[in-house]
């Protein structure tokens with residue numbers, strides 16, 4: 001019999017490291033049902049032609065992954081025309097880099113909104129894309145918001161109308177799932193970097209997310225009006241820290257408060273602004289004092305391109321100078337191939353140089369037809385298939401975000417192939433459920449516009465569709481499943497209860513938040529009789545508690561934040577466990593033998609039974625018992641991480657054996673062996689980045705030393721420093737208040753889960769003792 005090997009789906013495969021080895025790899029939890037093949041979970045979206053070809057090679061015989069050039073060649077003229085003018089883009093950056101402020105300008109210049117309102121502005125209106133009250137009050141983006149707009153671009157004297165679908169995402173790591181979902185369905189992104197702070201910790205995180213989904217990006221260096229703005233240092237950091245070739249396509253005219261505009265160094269023309277909000281761009285000759293820097297930076301641009309683009313390399317080697325058209329074409333090729341990012345600069349707040357970014361989106365980011373998207377054909381053993389954006393093919397779309405609204409559940413869908421029409425039936429591949437599309441809308445932040453049909457490449461939303469985030473929809477002719485997105489595991493929990501009797505609103509809120517946000521988890525602890533919510537950080541949970549109060553009128557009491565510990569084993573042991581019960585009625589009998597050993601990154605159940613000593617159905621029951629036991633470890637009641645249970649022998653009783661007996665044996669056999677395998681408690685270790693004015697460097701280092709943090713790096717800027725450290729999450733509770741107090745409110749920090757590591761021995765002892773005490777109390 002072939003060995004049965006199953007990955008336990010909820011385990012945390014990639015993040016569990018006892019050393020720092022794979023530290024930065026994110027946790028990969030599926031959103032598709034456990035019954036689907038692991039392959040679905042593990043195949044990232046294949047966007048590049050190279051990646052698509054790789055799959056094509058593996059599955060040559062008609063698996064259906066076509067090279068992108070072939071897809072483009074067969075595009076119908078109407079689709080080609082429509083798609084060539086479409087861009088699906090995201091705006092991503094570190095916290096407070098100005099994404100929302102930038103997006104507000106984009107909406108204004110494209111005529112989507114009639115007036116500009118600032119984030120935390122004096123008019124108290126708030127930016128369009130921060131539509132939640134809480135976002136406007138706190139001045140942070142919590143949920144990503146989608147909108148669309150049209151941009152008139154002049155090309156060779158002709159005006160072309162480009163259509164943008166745009167998503168503004170949060171910068172805070174606590175809301176990182178919003179970035180994941182957005183990038184999953186976008187074709188390109190604008191990475192906003194602060195001209196003063198340069199590449200910051202979340203810039204690196206966002207960059208990693210863009211890489212995960214193969215999203216090409218252009219870079220916008222914002223806040224050029226601020227004192228200390230230095231675009232060249234920021235570009236250097238993009239090159240060094242993000243490890244992608246980057247070069248400026250503009251140089252600033254004036255700096256800080258004297259910023260007047262930019263010079264387009266490809267065409268050697270100066271771009272100034274006129275009008276109250278800088279709405280009119282005026283082209284002039286390059287000021288003579290900037291000629292030298294323009295030529296120098298133009299040279300750097302061509303040289304950088306020569307490194308990543310063969311055509312420019314050839315021109316460069318022949319000592320010729322490429323034409324502006326050749327430079328633009330090379331930037332486009334290299335950007336789409338994700339080998340290069342062109343860098344633009346300006347100030348969103350000062351209304352400077354935002355429009356050239358829109359031109360750059362059209363010039364350098366791909367249209368939906370230039371991006372290879374792949375699904376798995378479940379009817380043909382999950383063979384990968386291309387999703388060409390042809391309108392006349394059967395519809396395939398991905399539900400990437402859910403939101404509860406006034407009119408019921410709003411489901412955001414990206415249409416990859418074919419089209420959807422109001423009134424049409426769509427089928428959820430996972431559940432097989434057919435739904436009639438009663439309403440189809442295009443979103444403009446919290447407003448919506450009804451539409452009757454949506455074509456391939458577009459993003460839209462529908463009502464009344466029952467699904468989970470990450471579900472694939474088709475028109476019923478195909479059985480395609482698209483790959484899911486990464487969902488990081490929560491690292492922090494707290495108990496929560498309504499202050500007064502629940503009139504149903506508490507449960508309603510909890511259910512809704514859980515459905516909308518896969519990083520927000522809820523479970524009922526049967527021992528403490530408490531509802532426990534888990535999430536990505538203190539802010540994440542705080543926001544939900546606050547939303548319960550505001551949106552559902554439920555005041556809650558919460559317990560102290562708890563760390564999501566894990567339990568692991570260090571030794572390998574043999575086990576021989578018999579479950580036997582004979583107290584009248586039907587008896588129970590199950591005997592299992594095997595080895596329990598540490599595994600690297602996930603919980604694994606295996607069996608190697610010879611001669612059919614334990615039938616398959618009983619082995620499946622043992623596995624169930626094992627999985628149940630891993631949910632609540634024997635040591636402190638937290639999840640088990642990295643245990644391999646191999647069953648290689650055992651026995652059954654002709655009358656008394658049953659699935660229940662084997663499930664019980666799996667459960668208790670595992671627990672018994674676990675306690676003999678040198679069990680340990682693991683705690684989450686976080687990547688911490690603290691930025692504060694230079695004068696506070698000493699006290700911030702002191703704060704981190706007190707927390708036994710390992711300082712890994714320090715960047716010192718002209719007036720600020722950023723300290724990078726690794727520290728246990730346990731030590732970081734309440735740090736926001738402490739940092740504020742120690743830096744006169746000027747310090748900021750971010751926390752991002754890095755890996756699990758053994759907790760200090762004393763803490764482990766305390767946790768075990770506390771758990772034992774609770775167990776005893778329960779027994780008496």
Ligand SMILES: Nc1nc2c(ncn2[C@@H]2O[C@H](COP(=O)(O)OP(=O)(O)OP(=O)(O)O)[C@@H](O)[C@H]2O)c(=O)[nH]1
Pocket residue numbers: 093094095096097098099100101102118119120139140141142169170171172222223224225226346347348349350
């Ligand atoms: N000086 C200056 N300030 C800016 C500029 N752009 C944005 N800001 C300010 O920076 C702060 C943060 O701006 P937001 O647009 O909310 O930044 P964000 O990146 O969307 O923030 P999160 O989504 O919460 O991460 C606000 O106070 C803005 O007014 C700029 O070009 N210059």
